[in-house]
Amino acid sequence: MSAGTLYSLKGKRVWVAGHRGMVGAALVRRLGSEDCEILVSERAEVDLTRQEQVERWVADRRPDAVIVAAAKVGGILANDTYPADFLYINLMIEANIVDASFRASVEKLLFLGSSCIYPRMAAQPIEESALLTGPLEPTNEAYAIAKIAGIKLAQAYRRQHGVDYISAMPTNLYGPGDNFDLLSSHVLPALLRKAHMAKVTGAPSFEIWGTGSPLREFLHVDDCADALIFLLGRYSDFEHVNVGSGSDLSILSLAQLVAETVGFNGEIVLDRTKPDGTPRKLMSADKLLGLGWAPRIPLREGVKSVYDWCLKTGVLSDSRSPSEERSV
Numbered sequence: 115m116s117a118g119t120l121y122s123l124k125g126k127r128v129w130v131a132g133h134r135g136m137v138g139a140a141l142v143r144r145l146g147s148e149d150c151e152i153l154v155s156e157r158a159e160v161d162l163t164r165q166e167q168v169e170r171w172v173a174d175r176r177p178d179a180v181i182v183a184a185a186k187v188g189g190i191l192a193n194d195t196y197p198a199d200f201l202y203i204n205l206m207i208e209a210n211i212v213d214a215s216f217r218a219s220v221e222k223l224l225f226l227g228s229s230c231i232y233p234r235m236a237a238q239p240i241e242e243s244a245l246l247t248g249p250l251e252p253t254n255e256a257y258a259i260a261k262i263a264g265i266k267l268a269q270a271y272r273r274q275h276g277v278d279y280i281s282a283m284p285t286n287l288y289g290p291g292d293n294f295d296l297l298s299s300h301v302l303p304a305l306l307r308k309a310h311m312a313k314v315t316g317a318p319s320f321e322i323w324g325t326g327s328p329l330r331e332f333l334h335v336d337d338c339a340d341a342l343i344f345l346l347g348r349y350s351d352f353e354h355v356n357v358g359s360g361s362d363l364s365i366l367s368l369a370q371l372v373a374e375t376v377g378f379n380g381e382i383v384l385d386r387t388k389p390d391g392t393p394r395k396l397m398s399a400d401k402l403l404g405l406g407w408a409p410r411i412p413l414r415e416g417v418k419s420v421y422d423w424c425l426k427t428g429v430l431s432d433s434r435s436p437s438e439e440r441s442v
């Protein structure tokens with residue numbers, strides 16, 4: 115074990131639940147450079163909302179370590195429109211995986227939450243201790259409640275059973291494999307698609323939702339995956355850990371950055387009928403920095419590399435209308 119390592123992945127069987135998602139796929143890429151065996155479960159074989167299926171799979175495959183990167187995920191509109199799905203599906207997935215892991219004597223488990231767990235008006239930058247100190251943002255309250263339950267579940271198993279279950283709270287992520295459906299995606303992939311379509315169709319403008327003034331923090335998914343593997347090996351404590359870049363920008367500034375990246379020179383128009391959500395959610399990066407991890411991919415570089423990936427894969431030129439795409 116190298117200095118500071120509390121849990122070595124060497125020779126271990128590591129289950130990445132949600133390996134086909136943006137984060138799960140990045141974790142699989144990152145784990146490729148560790149001396150471990152990566153386990154994945156296909157949705158056709160295990161629906162993670164079904165307790166029996168999860169219990170059977172975990173008991174059969176016997177992972178040593180588990181990363182819970184499976185979830186019902188979406189942007190502000192999807193969260194606001196389908197609160198029952200975001201609450202129910204996420205509660206079921208996390209409860210099933212945590213309990214099945216305990217029953218199968220999994221050694222280490224990492225649960226992923228999100229920066230939306232914090233109170234809407236939390237003091238900035240948001241420290242881990244701000245959890246449950248105030249009311250949540252209404253547009254994603256259901257998802258946040260499910261994620262808070264996941265943190266508490268990991269803590270409860272840790273306290274009652276002495277198991278090494280930890281939680282990480284990533285900020286808004288972006289990267290290859292993101293969801294580019296305009297109705298269900300997060301802001302960054304949506305803006306890449308809107309700016310690209312405006313450019314290729316010669317449109318004079320593209321629309322962004324809300325006032326453009328909310329502030330958001332972004333982290334490239336490969337940085338996130340690296341931080342998560344770092345935490346898996348180096349962190350073993352009760353409190354969750356923020357995973358972010360440590361800086362934020364307004365949605366309008368992000369739209370300008372995306373327009374520059376794509377090469378769109380027209381206007382950016384505000385659609386004020388759409389919600390802004392939380393005014394600001396910059397997480398404090400102090401705890402993770404203090405443990406010895408720092409991000410490597412600056413936002414401008416990351417956005418450029420994702421746009422290049424989009425052009426290579428053709429994901430932005432999909433001829434289907436947004437409503438025909440990946441449903442929310």
Ligand SMILES: NC(=O)C1=CN([C@@H]2O[C@H](COP(=O)(O)OP(=O)(O)OC[C@H]3O[C@@H](n4cnc5c(N)ncnc54)[C@H](OP(=O)(O)O)[C@@H]3O)[C@@H](O)[C@H]2O)C=CC1
Pocket residue numbers: 131132133134135136137138156157160161162163182183184185186187207226227228229283284285286287288291293300
């Ligand atoms: N994206 C972001 O900006 C952020 C993400 N996170 C967290 O990171 C984690 C991963 O997110 P991300 O990769 O973006 O999300 P994705 O939607 O890209 O991936 C989620 C994965 O979960 C799988 N999944 C969902 N429901 C089930 C189910 N019932 N049975 C089996 N598999 C299921 C999906 O499978 P399938 O491919 O079959 O649909 C998919 O592979 C989540 O916990 C999320 O909360 C946290 C902060 C920000």
Ligand SMILES: C[C@H]1O[C@H](OP(=O)(O)OP(=O)(O)OC[C@H]2O[C@@H](n3cnc4c(=O)[nH]c(N)nc43)[C@H](O)[C@@H]2O)[C@@H](O)[C@@H](O)C1=O
Pocket residue numbers: 187188189190191193228229230253254257285286287296298299300301302304305321322323324328330365388389390391392
């Ligand atoms: C990661 C995090 O993601 C969600 O929270 P969010 O940060 O509010 O999500 P978002 O990325 O969808 O929007 C960020 C901001 O951007 C604005 N915005 C402009 N134009 C578009 C646009 O075209 N699409 C989207 N989606 N947003 C737009 C939008 O109005 C908002 O002000 C949570 O529900 C929850 O899932 C969660 O934890």
